[in-house]
Amino acid sequence: MIEFKLDPKSGVPFYRQIIDQIRYGIARGSLEVGEQLPTVRALAVQLKVNLNTVNKAYKELEIKKILETQQGSGTFISSLQVKIPEKERQGKLESICDEFTNIASSYGFSIEDLMNELKTRIGR
Numbered sequence: 001m002i003e004f005k006l007d008p009k010s011g012v013p014f015y016r017q018i019i020d021q022i023r024y025g026i027a028r029g030s031l032e033v034g035e036q037l038p039t040v041r042a043l044a045v046q047l048k049v050n051l052n053t054v055n056k057a058y059k060e061l062e063i064k065k066i067l068e069t070q071q072g073s074g075t076f077i078s079s080l081q082v083k084i085p086e087k088e089r090q091g092k093l094e095s096i097c098d099e100f101t102n103i104a105s106s107y108g109f110s111i112e113d114l115m116n117e118l119k120t121r122i123g124r
Helices: 015-030 039-047 052-063 086-106 112-119
Strands: 068-071 074-077
Touching: 015 039, 039 052, 039 068, 052 068, 086 112
Parallel strands: none
Antiparallel strands: 068 074
16 A cells, blocks of 8 residues: 655646556556455544545546446446556656755755755665
8 A cells, every 4th residue: 555645745636646646656666456445434534625626536546447436335446457647757756856956055055965865865
């Protein structure tokens, strides 16, 4: 199971962040076929968002056949293979790096400072 996290500063709607986290979780193997997701209510409470936000994300993923909802049982990861196109992955990485470097530079850190810190984290 993945730990869902929402970033209110990203400018990306919460339902879209939920969708992306599920898609990327499946693509990297953190979410497996048949795995049960939290209920709409449980995830909404956990993330402190409106029920409709989670419901919208789940519904969109059901339409794309990424999730399957079984009445009375819950919502599960379907057997559909999810592959993230390289262009989308690269765009996501660039967006993360932009945000990361903007925050760091606002505190006076250089790119070299960031690279050195990241290098010390390799192998932890």
